[in-house]
Amino acid sequence: MPGLHSRTRRRKFSPLYGDGLPPSNEPRRARPVLACEEAFLTHGADDMRVGLGTDIHRLEAGRPLMLGGVEIPFDQGLRGHSDGDVLLHAVTDALLGACGLPDIGELFPDTDPQYAGADSRELLRQAVRRAATAGYRPSNIDCVVHAEAPKLSAHKLVIAESIADLVELPAERVSVKAKTHEGLGPVGEGRAIAASVVAAVIPAT
Ligand SMILES: [Zn+2]
Numbered sequence: 274m275p276g277l278h279s280r281t282r283r284r285k286f287s288p289l290y291g292d293g294l295p296p297s298n299e300p301r302r303a304r305p306v307l308a309c310e311e312a313f314l315t316h317g318a319d320d321m322r323v324g325l326g327t328d329i330h331r332l333e334a335g336r337p338l339m340l341g342g343v344e345i346p347f348d349q350g351l352r353g354h355s356d357g358d359v360l361l362h363a364v365t366d367a368l369l370g371a372c373g374l375p376d377i378g379e380l381f382p383d384t385d386p387q388y389a390g391a392d393s394r395e396l397l398r399q400a401v402r403r404a405a406t407a408g409y410r411p412s413n414i415d416c417v418v419h420a421e422a423p424k425l426s427a428h429k430l431v432i433a434e435s436i437a438d439l440v441e442l443p444a445e446r447v448s449v450k451a452k453t454h455e456g457l458g459p460v461g462e463g464r465a466i467a468a469s470v471v472a473a474v475i476p477a478t
């Protein structure tokens with residue numbers, strides 16, 4: 274019985290088009306090559322590494338709200354031993370994880386007085402330097418900020434540019450998305466902001 278695996282329906286795998294797209298009997302349409310695809314084609318899958326970073330901080334009045342190294346106008350900020358920049362912490366952890374390095378809590382412990390009120394941008398810069406020492410540089414970074422408020426749509430581009438500058442990437446290689454939690458849990462109830470980040474790294478040379 275003809276099925277998905279029949280000769281007429283079989284589709285070729287292509288790193289540029291994904292598994293099965295487009296069908297081999299249809300003309301291919303050019304589209305921009307994504308950063309991860311370029312890394313795959315240039316370095317091979319074995320040399321591209323991916324890391325995941327997540328973080329959550331409690332909101333409280335009387336603090337500036339820092340997200341991605343940008344101060345966002347809001348009546349609350351994020352509590353933390355450092356400046357509480359939940360997004361930069363997740364970016365830092367994703368980058369460190371991709372390189373197989375110790376995580377942000379191990380490198381910059383919140384029990385160490387030297388990191389009290391620390392500028393999270395500097396922690397990320399240090400992580401980029403450690404990545405370079407380990408032989409890697411960022412290839413692209415994809416971020417999700419989980420926040421019920423404030424609305425971040427007007428700030429996403431500025432935040433992406435800030436992160437790109439910190440990790441020395443073109444801005445188009447950093448993506449920032451914002452999600453609400455539909456009123457559910459600490460984020461949905463407006464008590465916290467969280468971040469989820471995936472970072473890909475490639476050999477520095
Ligand atoms: Zn944090």
